Amino acid sequence: MTSYLSSPSLSGSPNSATHSSTTAVHFQKVGIVGCGLMGGSFALAIKKANIASHVVGFSQSITSVNKALQLGAIDSAANSLLELAKQCDLILLAVPVAATQKTLEAILPGLQKHAFIMDVGSTKLDVCEAAELALGDSYSQFLPCHPIAGRERAGIEHSCVDLYENCKVILCPHSSTPESIVLKAQSLWQTLGSQIVFMQAQEHDEIYATVSHLPHLLAFAYINSILNAPKTEKNFALAGTGFRDFSRIAGSDPTMWRDILIANQKQVLQSLDAFSIELEKLKQMVAKADGTQLSQAISQASNARGKWQLNRSH
Amino acid sequence: MTSYLSSPSLSGSPNSATHSSTTAVHFQKVGIVGCGLMGGSFALAIKKANIASHVVGFSQSITSVNKALQLGAIDSAANSLLELAKQCDLILLAVPVAATQKTLEAILPGLQKHAFIMDVGSTKLDVCEAAELALGDSYSQFLPCHPIAGRERAGIEHSCVDLYENCKVILCPHSSTPESIVLKAQSLWQTLGSQIVFMQAQEHDEIYATVSHLPHLLAFAYINSILNAPKTEKNFALAGTGFRDFSRIAGSDPTMWRDILIANQKQVLQSLDAFSIELEKLKQMVAKADGTQLSQAISQASNARGKWQLNRSH
Numbered sequence: 064m065t066s067y068l069s070s071p072s073l074s075g076s077p078n079s080a081t082h083s084s085t086t087a088v089h090f091q092k093v094g095i096v097g098c099g100l101m102g103g104s105f106a107l108a109i110k111k112a113n114i115a116s117h118v119v120g121f122s123q124s125i126t127s128v129n130k131a132l133q134l135g136a137i138d139s140a141a142n143s144l145l146e147l148a149k150q151c152d153l154i155l156l157a158v159p160v161a162a163t164q165k166t167l168e169a170i171l172p173g174l175q176k177h178a179f180i181m182d183v184g185s186t187k188l189d190v191c192e193a194a195e196l197a198l199g200d201s202y203s204q205f206l207p208c209h210p211i212a213g214r215e216r217a218g219i220e221h222s223c224v225d226l227y228e229n230c231k232v233i234l235c236p237h238s239s240t241p242e243s244i245v246l247k248a249q250s251l252w253q254t255l256g257s258q259i260v261f262m263q264a265q266e267h268d269e270i271y272a273t274v275s276h277l278p279h280l281l282a283f284a285y286i287n288s289i290l291n292a293p294k295t296e297k298n299f300a301l302a303g304t305g306f307r308d309f310s311r312i313a314g315s316d317p318t319m320w321r322d323i324l325i326a327n328q329k330q331v332l333q334s335l336d337a338f339s340i341e342l343e344k345l346k347q348m349v350a351k352a353d354g355t356q357l358s359q360a361i362s363q364a365s366n367a368r369g370k371w372q373l374n375r376s377h
Numbered sequence: 378m379t380s381y382l383s384s385p386s387l388s389g390s391p392n393s394a395t396h397s398s399t400t401a402v403h404f405q406k407v408g409i410v411g412c413g414l415m416g417g418s419f420a421l422a423i424k425k426a427n428i429a430s431h432v433v434g435f436s437q438s439i440t441s442v443n444k445a446l447q448l449g450a451i452d453s454a455a456n457s458l459l460e461l462a463k464q465c466d467l468i469l470l471a472v473p474v475a476a477t478q479k480t481l482e483a484i485l486p487g488l489q490k491h492a493f494i495m496d497v498g499s500t501k502l503d504v505c506e507a508a509e510l511a512l513g514d515s516y517s518q519f520l521p522c523h524p525i526a527g528r529e530r531a532g533i534e535h536s537c538v539d540l541y542e543n544c545k546v547i548l549c550p551h552s553s554t555p556e557s558i559v560l561k562a563q564s565l566w567q568t569l570g571s572q573i574v575f576m577q578a579q580e581h582d583e584i585y586a587t588v589s590h591l592p593h594l595l596a597f598a599y600i601n602s603i604l605n606a607p608k609t610e611k612n613f614a615l616a617g618t619g620f621r622d623f624s625r626i627a628g629s630d631p632t633m634w635r636d637i638l639i640a641n642q643k644q645v646l647q648s649l650d651a652f653s654i655e656l657e658k659l660k661q662m663v664a665k666a667d668g669t670q671l672s673q674a675i676s677q678a679s680n681a682r683g684k685w686q687l688n689r690s691h
Contacts, residue, residue, distance in 0.1 A: 211617040231615065260615065273603060274616040278623040280663070281595060284656040286678035289587060292651045299685050301545065301574065302588040303525040307689075308622040309592040314682035317675040325666045335660060337606045342598040346649060349594070352639045361631040364600035368628035371613050375621070 088250035090115045094151035096144065096166060098122035098131040100214060101183045102157030103222030106136035108255045111224050121147045130219045148173030153251075156182040161322040163190050167197035167205070174201055179244045181208040185271060185319075187235050187264035189326040206248050207235040207264060209271075210257065217316040228256035235264045272330035277338060279320055280331065282313035402564035404429045408465035410458065410480060412436035412445040414527065415497045416471030417536030420450035422569045425538050435461045444533045462487030467565075470496040475636040477504050481511035481519070488515055493558045495522040499585060499633075501549050501578035503640040517553040520562050521578060522546065523585075524571065531630040542570035549578045586644035591652060593634055594645065596627035 093115040095102040102120070109115045120137035121144055122128045131137045141147035148154065148170045158166050163182065170180070184190045187207050194205045212230040214221055232252045236245050249259050262270075289298050324331055348357040407429040409416040416434070423429045434451035435458055436442045445451045455461035462468065462484045472480050477496065484494070498504045501521050508519045526544040546566045550559050563573050576584075603612050638645055662671040 211615070213617075213619075231617070233615075266611075270608065270612055270615050273606070273608075273612050274620045278599065278619055280659055281599065281656070282623060282682075283675050283678040284659050285592065285595065285652055286682050287655040287658075287674060288648070288652040290677060290681055291655065292587070292648075294584065294587075297580075298584055298587050299681075299688075301525070301547075301584050302685070303527075303545070305527075305592055305626045306588045308625045309596060310682055310685075311622045312619045313678045314686060315675075315679060317672050317679050320675050321668055321672040324663050324671060325668060328663055328666060331663060332660070334602070334606075335656075338599055338602040341601040341605065342595070342649075344601075345594055345598050346646070349638050349642055349645060352642060354635050354639060357638065358631050358635040360601060361597050361629075361634050363604060364597040364627045365629060365631050367604055367613075368596075368600050368624055371616070371624075372628060374613075 088114060088247050088254065090151075090153045092117045092119060092151045092153075094118075094141070094147040094154040095120045095131075095137060095157060096122075096147065096154060096170070097157035098124070098127040098137065098219050099157060100217050100219065100221050100226075101210070101212075102155060103131055103134065103136045103219040104212075104224065104226035105155050105157065105183070106131065107134070107222055107224040108227055109251070110136070112254050114251060114254060115153075119147055119150055127219050134219065134222065136219065136222060144169035145173040148178075149175070151175065152178045153247075154178065154180045156180055156184075159319055159322045160184040160186050160190055160193075160326050164193035164197045167194055171198055171201060174198075174204065179204045179206055179247070181206050181248060183208060183210055185209060185275065185323045186326040187233075187267045191235070191237065191264050202237075203239040203241060204244070206240055206244055207237070208248065209233040209235075209267065210252075216314070217319065225256075227252070230257050231260050232257040233260050233262050233267055235262055235267055237264070268327050268330050269333075272327050273334045273337075276323055276327055276331045277334040279312050279315060280324060280335065281338070282310050283320075286310055286313040402428060402561050402568065404465075404467045406431045406433055406465045406467075408432075408455070408461040408468040409434045409445075409451060409471060410436075410461065410468060410484070411471035412438070412441040412451065412533050413471060414531050414533065414535050414540070415524070416469060417445055417448065417450045417533040418526075418538065418540035419469050419471065419497070420445065421448070421536055421538040422541055423565070424450070426568050428565060428568060429467075433461055433464055441533050448533065448536065450533065450536060458483035459487040462492075463489070465489070466492045467561075468492065468494045470494055470498075473633050473636045474498040474500050474504055474507075474640050478507035478511045481508055485512055485515060488512075488518065493518045493520055493561070495520050495562060497522060497524055499523060499589065499637045500640040501547075501581045505549070505551065505578050516551075517555060518558070520554055520558055521549040521551070522562065523549075523581065524566075530628070531633065539570075541566070544571050545574050546571040547574050547576050547581055549576055549581055551578070582641050582644050583647075586641050587648045587651075590637055590641055590645045591648040593626050593629060594638060594649065595652070596624050597634075600624055600627040 093109060095106050098120050106118045110118060118137045119139050119141050120128055120131045121141045128140045182190055191207050195202045198205055210227055210230055210232045212226050252259055289295055345360060407423060409420050412434050420432050424432060432451045433453045433455050434442055434445050435455045442454045496504055505521050509516045512519055524541055524544055524546045526540045566573055603609055659674055
């Protein structure tokens with residue numbers, strides 16, 4: 064599958080497979096495993112786009128399944144993963160990454176020969192390993208996938224039909240992934256308005272450790288430092304918009320982020336080390352009141368962030 | 378002035394002096410020193426609210442003064458600080474905090490007996506010290522002030538008439554501030570739609586080190602860690618909304634932030650130490666893959682951040 068991996072160069076602006084390759088895609092029955100924000104939004108979006116004739120849901124929480132039915136995100140509920148798997152030609156795995164192996168093991172006995180499975184996990188090396196262990200020869204039917212979408216509020220009740228519009232979707236096809244599955248997945252996500260980016264699982268985990276997992280870790284630590292210091296209430300009461308935006312991701316789902324940080328442990332700690340070096344440099348400049356160095360260091364960051372914003376708005 | 382300082386209790390939700398105390402306030406001539414985002418937005422707002430009959434501007438940058446005239450933020454431009462001071466019954470100091478003393482020294486010989494000066498600086502202890510040194514006996518005419526408003530883009534061209542609406546404005550009257558000045562300032566900011574909070578300069582600097590200055594330092598270090606690591610372009614290209622919000626403040630003005638971090642050095646380093654302790658705890662939990670501890674630590678942060686958001690929306 065190296066043709067996918069090498070095709071979109073990533074120099075300069077964000078890249079994606081071209082939309083011209085989009086072809087109509089349709090599934091008889093799509094199964095949503097995990098009726099939360101990601102699964103619920105996917106269900107709503109594929110129904111709106113007429114990608115599926117029927118959507119069947121499964122969740123360990125009966126409350127979530129009922130909400131999904133009420134919201135019209137799913138047409139029916141399966142009593143088990145086996146029952147769901149038997150019916151579906153596409154299964155979306157939208158469970159915490161640590162639950163991947165166990166969930167796929169329960170799906171395997173019912174998995175149809177023509178079906179395939181995608182996940183939405185924020186880490187990919189651990190998910191690939193878990194999927195290979197669970198699925199064995201059927202690992203070829205598993206396409207590792209990570210839509211760069213989300214909200215700090217979890218749960219089916221926060222689902223929205225356009226969650227995947229204009230977002231990047233990372234696909235990490237592996238050596239046994241058939242081209243037909245990759246093309247179907249590509250067509251599906253593009254129909255939902257997403258931009259496809261192909262990448263190796265290893266590179267995915269390195270990049271997202273830096274641009275997503277580390278900021279979450281820092282934001283959690285930052286909020287905890289306010290909680291464990293004096294004047295917590297006053298600090299919170301007087302915080303402004305800088306605080307609001309900087310700390311937004313600290314409100315993220317604890318179970319999901321516990322799993323991500325542990326799953327991507329090695330890369331996260333590496334990114335944290337790189338951050339700590341830069342933080343120590345700035346700390347020394349502040350401690351020495353070295354205005355010249357500090358100004359240069361802040362300018363470097365400020366210019367880069369300004370350029371990023373500019374590229375993004377174009 | 379302890380009556381101001383003690384009046385608004387800060388327990389529970391954000392507090393402010395009550396709006397019922399608002400009385401009409403009007404100035405013949407208001408001087409804006411520093412025609413940037415803060416000064417320009419103040420000028421636009423007081424003109425809209427008919428608080429001033431005439432607004433006169435001064436800036437070291439002729440380009441900024443001309444833009445302020447073009448935008449209609451100021452009615453006329455002064456050739457010197459002395460000339461500006463002679464005309465005005467209110468002067469707003471909107472220059473980098475490090476320029477406070479020099480600017481006030483140039484204003485003093487022209488300062489009218491009935492006039493008063495407010496600043497908009499993000500630090501207060503250093504500004505008070507500089508103002509006292511510069512103004513001597515006239516220090517009573519200086520009311521330290523910090524509107525919790527701003528944008529990551531500096532410059533008069535980013536001014537907006539409603540920058541101060543619904544924002545908190547910290548007033549730090551000192552032992553020699555007459556009540557009449559405090560009441561005028563209170564009335565002015567409340568007319569602009571701001572919420573007044575009274576506070577000692579020392580406490581102000583402690584709180585804003587934690588809720589504003591430290592996040593900026595962390596965001597600068599974070600962006601620099603991406604710039605100084607491999608795959609900078611790919612990392613930037615693949616970053617999502619979490620990155621966007623977390624790093625927004627890294628795009629802030631370098632000169633302004635160099636001055637703030639150095640001016641509030643002691644408190645910033647103290648807040649940084651508190652943060653580093655929490656970060657180290659999380660790092661150890663990740664390194665040991667201690668899911669139980671990590672989950673607890675993240676839950677603590679996530680709950681607190683969720684509660685903050687909830688209080689804010691009410």
